[in-house]
Amino acid sequence: MKLLLSWLREYVDVDLPVPELARRLIDATAEVESWETIGADWDPERIRVAQVVAIEPHPNADRLRLATVETGAGRQQVVCGAPNVAVGQKVAFATEGALLVDGHTGEKAKLKLRPIRGVESAGMVLSEKELGLSDSHEGILVLPDDAVIGRPLVEQLGDVLFDISTWANRADLLGVLGLAREVSALVSRPLREPATSYSEGGPAIDSLASIVIQDPDLCPRFTASVIQGVTIGPSPAWMQERLLRHGMRPINNVVDITNYVMIETGQPLHAFDYDLVRGKTLIARRATPGEKLVTLDGVEREFDGQMVLVCDGEGAVSVAGVMGGGNSEVSERTTNVLLEVATWVPGNIRRTSMYLKLRSEASLRFEKGLGPEMVEFAHRRALHLFEQLTGGTISKGMIDVYPGKQPPRTIILPAARIEQVLGFAIATDDVRRIFTDLGFLCHHLPPDRYSVQPPYWRPDVLIADDLIEDLARIHGYDKLPATKLRGSLPEPEPRPVEDLRERVRDLAVGLGFQEIITYSLTEKQKLERVVAPEDVRRRAPLSVVNPVAARHTYLRTSLRAGLLETYAANRRQHDGPLRLFEVGQEFLPVEADLPHERKVFCGLVGGTRETRWAKAGEDRIDFFDAKGAAEAVLGALGIPGAFKAAVEYGLLEGHTARISAGKEAVGLVAQVHPETASAFDIDEPVFMVELWLEDLVRVLPERPAYLAPSRFPEMRHDLALLIDTATPASRLIDIVRSHRSGAVRVTADIFDEYRGKGVPEGKKSLAVAVRYQAEDRTLTDEDVARIETGLLKRLEKELGAVRR
Amino acid sequence: MTVSQAAPEDLRAEALAALSGATDEAALEQWRAEWLGRQDGRVTLLLRAVREQPADQRAAFGQAANAVKQALEAALGERQDALKQAALKTLSTTAALDVTLPGRPQTIGRLHPVTQTMRDCVKAFQEMGFRVAEGPEVEWSAYNFDAMRIPDDHPARDMWDTIWVDTLLNGERKMLLRTHTSPNQARVMERTPEPPVRVIVPGKCYRQEATDATHEWMLTQIEGLAVDEGVRMSDLKGVLYEFARKMFGQDRKVIFHHSYFPFVEPGVEMAMDCFICRGSGADCRTCHGTGWIEILGAGMVHPEIIENAGYDSARVTGFAFGLGVERVALLRWGIEDIRHFYANDLRFLGQF
């Protein structure tokens, strides 16, 4: 909504500085986005109102004349080329040095006076173009007769145009008058409503037209009048000027009046050419599905059975509350006008305009909910202007079909509720003043209640708390104290998965991984690269109807695609190692319900290790880096993970392990299949860790198993063992770990694997550090040798392992 | 035995001469082995030869041999010390480092700046007694809109451009990507039979919106909700004031101004004074010269929503707020473009 300060001032005296006015409006009423000062460049000293007192021909040029102007500080003679200059006109007069728009170049420049065809000129009589008001260069700007000679032009014609975003519940603020009512309350100055008087010189309205509301559930009120004998022509300059400033194109006096009154009051109106209305009757009814009408914008529209049409005796003439039809449009040939001022049900108008993709100034207002009582004021205001500006005669009486009439709404506001909601009390006098200034009827019901009746333009006010908001915002939120919440705290809800997610995030960061956050919406083909065809659930991701871009159409069912994409994008920028992770949700479809938002950790590593001074070296990050990260996370969580070779889609066979803990499968560690990586533009080995947080949480110990550090030293003895290449090293470790001899605990770590020269075909050599720990004594070499012998026997029997 | 036995004094002179020729650790060790070696060092042999001396000379010989051993050991010690000192000297002179060369890279992982900011925000509210809950990102429109008093065909729906999920239930489109975290007001109250409720709900939201430097279609919000007897709008101001000070400095000031959200009454927006220009910068990039930075929308929970939760709105009141985490992150680091967050460029992420 635009707001012209001069228009606002017609209804309320406001002399606050513009930024202050804007701030008050923002604090209490609506968002002032910006404002533009008209005449900001007009030097008050050098550009003033003057009057033309004499005109003589130029001695040396036929097309130029010499005008004498009264400037208020003496008479001056100027050379003037404008055809429309005439004695008696009030004009804008500039003297040397005034900053003006150059009529030829369009640039701003200071006025330099020089003789024109041999005659000195004391100044310049200005056109709209030179003042930057328009491109019109045709003639000089003629000011109203009441302009004061010698007054700076900026005071006469300067203005401020605000750009205001109003809130969705305040249709009344989509009218200058509505904003004026707010300003009036904000500055505590009285409101002057515009004139609505007119004479009813025409025949009784009932003899001219009739109105039928067939669907009163969608049309609470419909009023109409007829204006006969109008002379179609341009509307006056002041009206056109204001319409233009509010972004509306002037058309003719009749249409302009309806638009003007809409901007002024917020209530849309529609003028039909009376003689084109068949049957002289208007009917408000639901459309027959498939019914059509060419609207004023020349487009043929088709309607469904929910949309409301205004029809005449034969068919549709207007889309109710949205746009009129071309078949009954006011034109130059119009002599009689049928004026419609009606109220429509907001949701229905919004639906219609959305479905038709036709949002008009009228529909934007109706959809926010205009009170049906606004109709009458706007109607009378329009008739006042019709009488003044079209020469028409107004019918006697007004058709007013009003099935939605409601008794005035009275709301009881207990004074204690104000303090209960806001945290501070507002004095009775202030309460009464604020409501009265806003146009509410307010009665104090002693000792501690108010009876409040909202004005007809405020259908948004329904309950006591709505009233409290009006009090709070006008009283000023700066008076709201800041207090501390009192009362008891609620029981905490346990959030095991979320807590685990945050721990895993921290652990990944501790392991040198960078967190990324990718979009939840992706492309189906990207998901298909990482999700197995037989995984039907993940292969059937949910899609959205209206994605922001085609590449964000499907809700991801795997985090892998996002990580691979991000890896590829960053590889273009960086040498050396990349370690990325995301903790996010897979959206797994569920029949007839919201999807399962499964929380998953996914990490991706690859590249060469950095050498000294951040140079990428030769040594590559490999599977065991990824696995090491998984083990570190599990270890820190106190979860003993088991890794088992697995075959998984999109991952390289022989380089993939499934992680389990207890009975739960909790994740994967793998080299991404080179072809999958390549599909994401990655041409180097990359390794992935995936941890399924919802499964992991089921095996998460409440606290780590604690073991007091032993007072006795641990004995270590290394072994080199040969086993079949096909035997997983984990079996060897498991056997060692399960080996107990008395109270001696045996653990083992593999520190090397070797195949090749010196090792028989089909075997591998594992270097194992075996550690022995007794809780009650220091072990002797003999103890260790004895246990080792037993262990070696068992390894040989169970695994065929022999010492190398 | 006919080992020609040099006199101890001669041995000492010879040994010391040899020692002065030993200039490194290896030569010293070789010298030690030759002279003082436990098995066949020449001084060791000398000492062993004591027994072979005639009885009357044995004591004197022994004494002399011992003196030689001690002298040689002392000389060796000195020599070793000197060498150690020389080596240390070399370390700090000719082997001195160019300490301005960069350190060896150590891998440090980082949380995404949105996660960091989210955690700081969550912590600020937790310190004020707020619990934390989460809700679904894919949501029913009944929760996202209807429960929040934004029925179909309500113009307030323009405030949230919605991405709809392409599924029909009973022929109707009912599933969407939540446009705000507010549906969790209803979800949390639904599972809390009796107040108090004091909770924040962080999470991602989605908007069908063109992106630019200040708009992103995926965003992170924190919903706040406190419902109980005696919860007042002044408490809302107190909580948000505390939050602003925790996040942006102790000297922050906050103001409320009127706003509208269908699910609160009264509704406000909160701004805090600009911590960059402190209100003095006509061309401040952060506050655009207004001196104030809008950071969130808030208000008192609409009585109808309180009633829908089964609470008595005459006794129970509440406040709610919705905070944009990316906005807080943009402000605290002076980031110029919101689109950096989900572009995941390590040149960006590596800075936080």
Ligand SMILES: [Zn+2]
């Ligand atoms: Zn600033």
